[in-house]
Amino acid sequence: AREDDEDEVSEEARWFRAMVEETMALSGASTVWDFLPAALRWLDVGGVGRRLWRLREGRTRFLQGLIDDQRKEMEQRSTAAAAGDERGRRTMIGVLLSVQKKDPDACPDQLIRSLCISSLEAGTDTSADTIEWAMSLLLNNPDVMRKAREEIDACIGQPVRLLDAGDLTKLRYLQCIIMETLRLYPPAPLLVPHEASTDCTVAGFHVAHGTMLLVNTFAIQRDPQVWDQPTSFIPERFEDGRNKGKMTIPFGMGRRRCPAENLGMQMVGLALGTMIQCFEWERVGEELVDMTEGSGLTMPKEVPLQAFYRPRALTMHLLS
Numbered sequence: 001a002r003e004d005d006e007d008e009v010s011e012e013a014r015w016f017r018a019m020v021e022e023t024m025a026l027s028g029a030s031t032v033w034d035f036l037p038a039a040l041r042w043l044d045v046g047g048v049g050r051r052l053w054r055l056r057e058g059r060t061r062f063l064q065g066l067i068d069d070q071r072k073e074m075e076q077r078s079t080a081a082a083a084g085d086e087r088g089r090r091t092m093i094g095v096l097l098s099v100q101k102k103d104p105d106a107c108p109d110q111l112i113r114s115l116c117i118s119s120l121e122a123g124t125d126t127s128a129d130t131i132e133w134a135m136s137l138l139l140n141n142p143d144v145m146r147k148a149r150e151e152i153d154a155c156i157g158q159p160v161r162l163l164d165a166g167d168l169t170k171l172r173y174l175q176c177i178i179m180e181t182l183r184l185y186p187p188a189p190l191l192v193p194h195e196a197s198t199d200c201t202v203a204g205f206h207v208a209h210g211t212m213l214l215v216n217t218f219a220i221q222r223d224p225q226v227w228d229q230p231t232s233f234i235p236e237r238f239e240d241g242r243n244k245g246k247m248t249i250p251f252g253m254g255r256r257r258c259p260a261e262n263l264g265m266q267m268v269g270l271a272l273g274t275m276i277q278c279f280e281w282e283r284v285g286e287e288l289v290d291m292t293e294g295s296g297l298t299m300p301k302e303v304p305l306q307a308f309y310r311p312r313a314l315t316m317h318l319l320s
Ligand code: HEM
Pocket: 118, 119, 120, 122, 123, 124, 126, 127, 130, 187, 188, 191, 192, 250, 251, 252, 253, 255, 256, 257, 258, 259, 260, 261, 263, 264, 265, 267, 268
């Protein structure tokens, strides 16, 4: 699907997506660099440092462009407001620029760039990968896809309309599908590397100050001592609060847990739900969709998903 839609997205969107994909691939938890003594790091094995530096320059240019545009728009708006025209939209950069205006030192452009880029980067691949894994699982489990579509059709009723964010809380089975996808294929399988800020002891293990800590969510969520048929895709295991309290932490936990869990669940739910509602999906051949995991900070599919789809007669009028 990725190649087919190349014509439909802007140059900028394509660049952004490629930049995020490369950043995530290079930021995988274990690069050779991490295992080198500090004195040897200047060797830049594999050119990782150089490539990350180039990506950083591109990101800075992109974000600074957005900030400059917004600043200009706000200046024009304040002139218009003085003339009685109050139109304008509220954006994250706009809010941060207002803070900057009141206190320039507390909110420099560099801070705005960092806040925006971390949200954009953290929200792009995680959500897109989850949708791709979920669709792959559904293609390999057509009965689950059918049950999800029946739930959506029953929820929407007549006259048929596109599902929207307000429907998502009623689509319990769709939520179970997403939870089960995130259990089997957490987009950040080792979460994000953390560092112990002081010496401490956790469950009898001594952790020295400065140690890099990785949480193996992937292993925790497939633990055979906790889950029945741990590697099977069974959305029903989350129905009616069953298995509540078992360790599923695709969004991390504690103070640095993903701040956008609700937004992420909504984005995935809306995209996946609409794809199921509007199209018939089929695998490209007899064989099952390849489910090999790729590498990086996020966990993309090793082989990008390709599938056949055609609009459903029921929803054709909504698409034209
Ligand atoms: C299915 C979707 C998503 C998943 C599975 C996910 C998962 C995660 C995980 C595992 C972390 C690291 C937690 C830790 O350090 O222990 C994280 C952090 C973060 N996520 Fe998400 N995320 C998703 C969507 C989003 C979206 C849509 C946004 C923003 C638009 C976002 C913004 C962030 C930010 C800013 C952080 C860093 C928080 C911090 O370091 O304090 N995420 N996310």
